[in-house]
Amino acid sequence: MNTEISGVIFTYLLTLALAIPLGRHIARVFKGEKNWLDFMAPLERFIFRFSGIDTKKEMSWKQHLFALLTINSVWLIYAFVCLMAQGHLPLNPDANPGQSPDTAFNTAISFLVNCNLQHYSGESGATYFTQHFVFMFLHFVSAATGIAALIVVFRAMKDKITDKLGNFWDYFVKSITRILLPISFVIAVIFAFNGMTTSYAGKDTFISMQGDTVHVSRGPVAALVAIKHLGTNGGGWFGANSAHPIENPNYLTNTTELVAQCLIPIALVFALGFYLNKKKFSYVIFGVMTIGMLLFMIPTINAELNGNPAIAHMGVSQTTGAMEGKEVRFGPANSAYWSVMTTIISTGSVNSMHDSAMPMSGTMMLMGMMVNCFYGGCGVGILNFYIFIIIAVFISGLMVGRTPEFFGRKIEAREMKIASIIALLHPFIILVGAAISSYVIVHMPGADWAVKPSAWLNNPGNHGFAEMLYEYTSSAANNGSGFEGLGDGNIFWNVTTGIVMVLGRFLPIIGPLAIAGLLANKKFIPASAGTLKSDTSTFGIMIFAVIMIIAALSFFPALALGPIAEHFSLK
Amino acid sequence: MKTYLLPSLKLTLILIVITAGIYPLAIAGVGKLTPGHGDGETLTYKGRVVGYALEGQKFTKDEYFWGRPSAVDYNAAGSGGSNKGPSNPDYLKDVEKRIEDFLKHNPGVTRAQIPAEMVTASGSGLDPDISPAGAQVQVARIAKVRGLSADQLTKLVDEHTEKPLFGLFGPSKVNVLKLNIALEELKK
Numbered sequence: 001m002n003t004e005i006s007g008v009i010f011t012y013l014l015t016l017a018l019a020i021p022l023g024r025h026i027a028r029v030f031k032g033e034k035n036w037l038d039f040m041a042p043l044e045r046f047i048f049r050f051s052g053i054d055t056k057k058e059m060s061w062k063q064h065l066f067a068l069l070t071i072n073s074v075w076l077i078y079a080f081v082c083l084m085a086q087g088h089l090p091l092n093p094d095a096n097p098g099q100s101p102d103t104a105f106n107t108a109i110s111f112l113v114n115c116n117l118q119h120y121s122g123e124s125g126a127t128y129f130t131q132h133f134v135f136m137f138l139h140f141v142s143a144a145t146g147i148a149a150l151i152v153v154f155r156a157m158k159d160k161i162t163d164k165l166g167n168f169w170d171y172f173v174k175s176i177t178r179i180l181l182p183i184s185f186v187i188a189v190i191f192a193f194n195g196m197t198t199s200y201a202g203k204d205t206f207i208s209m210q211g212d213t214v215h216v217s218r219g220p221v222a223a224l225v226a227i228k229h230l231g232t233n234g235g236g237w238f239g240a241n242s243a244h245p246i247e248n249p250n251y252l253t254n255t256t257e258l259v260a261q262c263l264i265p266i267a268l269v270f271a272l273g274f275y276l277n278k279k280k281f282s283y284v285i286f287g288v289m290t291i292g293m294l295l296f297m298i299p300t301i302n303a304e305l306n307g308n309p310a311i312a313h314m315g316v317s318q319t320t321g322a323m324e325g326k327e328v329r330f331g332p333a334n335s336a337y338w339s340v341m342t343t344i345i346s347t348g349s350v351n352s353m354h355d356s357a358m359p360m361s362g363t364m365m366l367m368g369m370m371v372n373c374f375y376g377g378c379g380v381g382i383l384n385f386y387i388f389i390i391i392a393v394f395i396s397g398l399m400v401g402r403t404p405e406f407f408g409r410k411i412e413a414r415e416m417k418i419a420s421i422i423a424l425l426h427p428f429i430i431l432v433g434a435a436i437s438s439y440v441i442v443h444m445p446g447a448d449w450a451v452k453p454s455a456w457l458n459n460p461g462n463h464g465f466a467e468m469l470y471e472y473t474s475s476a477a478n479n480g481s482g483f484e485g486l487g488d489g490n491i492f493w494n495v496t497t498g499i500v501m502v503l504g505r506f507l508p509i510i511g512p513l514a515i516a517g518l519l520a521n522k523k524f525i526p527a528s529a530g531t532l533k534s535d536t537s538t539f540g541i542m543i544f545a546v547i548m549i550i551a552a553l554s555f556f557p558a559l560a561l562g563p564i565a566e567h568f569s570l571k
Numbered sequence: 572m573k574t575y576l577l578p579s580l581k582l583t584l585i586l587i588v589i590t591a592g593i594y595p596l597a598i599a600g601v602g603k604l605t606p607g608h609g610d611g612e613t614l615t616y617k618g619r620v621v622g623y624a625l626e627g628q629k630f631t632k633d634e635y636f637w638g639r640p641s642a643v644d645y646n647a648a649g650s651g652g653s654n655k656g657p658s659n660p661d662y663l664k665d666v667e668k669r670i671e672d673f674l675k676h677n678p679g680v681t682r683a684q685i686p687a688e689m690v691t692a693s694g695s696g697l698d699p700d701i702s703p704a705g706a707q708v709q710v711a712r713i714a715k716v717r718g719l720s721a722d723q724l725t726k727l728v729d730e731h732t733e734k735p736l737f738g739l740f741g742p743s744k745v746n747v748l749k750l751n752i753a754l755e756e757l758k759k
Contacts (some may be wrong), residue, residue, distance in 0.1 A: 003741055003742065004742055007740035047589075050581060051578045064681070071579035074580060078583065121650075122650075123650065132591045132595055133591040136595065137586065141586060142588040168632070169578065169582065175598075176589075181589070185594065185597070188601075189598070189601050190637065192598060192602045192605050193605050195625050197602070197607070197609055198599045198605075199599055199603075204611070207619070208629065208753070209748070210628075210629060210632060212629055214645070214646075217648045220598070220602075222598055223595035240694060240697070244693040245627055245695060245697050245699055246611065251740060252736055255740070267681070275717065276599050310658060310663050311663075314663075314666065314667055316682055316686075317685060317686055317704075318687045319687075322606065324653065324655065324657065324691040325652040325653065325694045326694055330741070331742035350694070352652075353651075356654060357652035357657075459655060459659045460659065460751050461658070463658060474642075483654070485656070566656070
């Protein structure tokens with residue numbers, strides 16, 4: 001077998017081998033059982049005492065939401081102020097300036113919501129202070145926010161009528177001390193020993209072999225890159241993200257980064273089974289997600305390995321596949337694997353430039369973000385999936401003519417309204433955004449912004465439209481990758497994608513939390529012969545159908561105008 | 572809201588200290604123990620630092636092995652790809668120009684022998700590697716310019732070919748800077 005394909009398969013199997021035990025560990029942590037990180041308990045007690053938090057106080061779903069939204073607002077203001085002021089703050093050896101208000105607005109939201117869309121380049125648009133004290137800090141806490149919100153939903157799914165769903169601060173802090181921080185540390189050490197820089201020294205200068213003077217950006221990169229992947233964040237230290245040789249030096253670090261970004265989303269699926277003692281149910285979810293992943297993965301790897309037909313026509317050998325925007329040390333198969341994983345799992349880091357990928361791959365990446373729940377981001381992936389479960393339960397219930405029930409609770413009009421709004425929100429904000437930007441390009445080409453609309457697109461025709469569609473899809477899915485040819489460093493993109501990111505983050509957290517909270521307060525109906533079994537493959541197929549219908553039908557016209565049209569025109 | 576605001580502020584403060592202060596400092600400490608001491612590993616030639624082992628640099632002279640085209644002209648204080656789409660007509664013209672340029676500098680080489688990575692820009696603009704085929708195809712040119720035997724150079728490329736991880740996973744590659752330093756040392 002070719003070593004590129006075997007590398008991809010090895011990476012996936014390694015991810016699974018680590019995700020299953022991690023899922024068991026996560027379930028233990030949040031059930032309050034003994035686990036191998038109990039030595040962190042004194043640190044946690046110190047944190048809670050310092051912050052004046054009593055973790056014994058249980059919260060209702062509304063109180064959870066208040067806590068979550070309050071602390072997120074604090075972070076937003078903190079991040080915005082730091083980014084504007086970074087030019088005057090310490091740890092700025094390269095003397096980079098502060099960000100403009102609209103860029104700071106976009107960047108602060110982007111990192112707060114675990115999206116990490118970057119309308120600046122790390123080498124010149126951020127300082128070591130903001131990289132660590134804003135970005136890396138938000139990498140940790142935004143991922144922990146997602147995990148904590150998911151644990152509330154897990155708790156609500158237990159067979160008990162209750163308003164008490166545990167303590168938010170407890171879930172949140174333990175997500176950091178028992179999951180994110182220890183694993184990040186191990187990963188960062190691996191990175192450091194593979195050449196990723198860790199010191200706080202500024203730019204270096206040397207004379208190259210040919211006599212050119214070269215300035216080299218560096219920095220304490222390894223610590224950030226570890227949590228950037230583990231927390232499915234994706235915001236890179238350098239402009240080229242994980243395609244950059246310091247941010248991803250070799251195949252081993254690349255494998256580590258890939259495993260790290262898929263690890264928690266997959267582990268959480270298993271954690272659900274361990275936590276609720278419903279392992280079969282988590283296998284069904286895992287099965288649906290994995291089939292979805294393969295549906296996107298196989299065409300992408302195939303397209304990239306076959307190379308660009310337009311270049312093949314020039315007579316150049318493409319035995320190594322399509323190489324534009326890719327790095328030799330990863331190769332096209334691995335870059336394709338990364339592109340799909342990073343888009344289905346809201347990471348958004350890249351090890352190749354998605355804008356230069358084959359149109360078939362572009363279609364798959366867009367669909368990955370449009371579905372946004374095949375594994376999905378830290379915590380939020382399953383929250384998105386939960387919405388589709390509710391809809392699938394409801395539709396199945398109607399099909400057999402019974403009141404729909406899920407885990408012994410009746411799904412009624414109120415829950416369905418919330419689920420429908422959340423499911424439709426995603427296509428709504430993406431398509432409206434793409435429509436507005438297309439309108440601006442046509443009708444206001446000379447608008448006086450940092451980048452004029454007439455100069456936004458780096459590619460003509462269908463591919464240009466795909467650049468705009470991708471930007472909003474990535475923002476709404478809190479993904480953060482981009483068709484980076486897009487001239488997005490101006491007030492239009494900063495403001496519109498900023499709004500889309502906020503809506504795309506908090507409503508899909510509020511919705512499932514509200515549904516789960518409402519259901520937990522309802523009467524528990526024990527399973528009977530007529531109950532729809534949620535742990536069967538029939539139900540899996542049902543969920544899959546709902547996802548495909550909602551994602552495929554609502555987005556198909558836009559996809560057809562973009563990458564699908566480009567695919568058929570490329571000869 | 573007030574019930575949550577004060578704990579939020581204090582929790583934020585303490586977590587900033589832990590995640591953005593203590594954690595990266597610990598990693599910086601570990602980094603001191605690594606080969607490059609956490610500053611990035613450099614390569615020297617004739618006692619002078621000529622580059623970073625991980626980062627590609629510009630080689631355009633005929634006497635050196637060339638690296639890949641770079642959208643940022645190997646500016647290591649910036650980075651990035653071309654972001655050109657595969658069907659973009661301007662981009663395809665650029666590729667055609669690179670092919671013609673490559674053929675001009677490497678007489679005797681046919682189009683089918685040029686590996687794709689030699690005429691397409693990398694993702695980072697700093698790709699340090701080329702494929703073994705990308706190095707072999709330049710051997711004839713360098714042998715002629717430097718007056719060395721082609722066999723000697725082929726052997727040099729073989730010696731500098733890095734095999735897949737554990738021999739099983741990922742592509743083979745050649746680090747262009749290391750190869751060129753070895754090439755210079757060969758002359759003596």
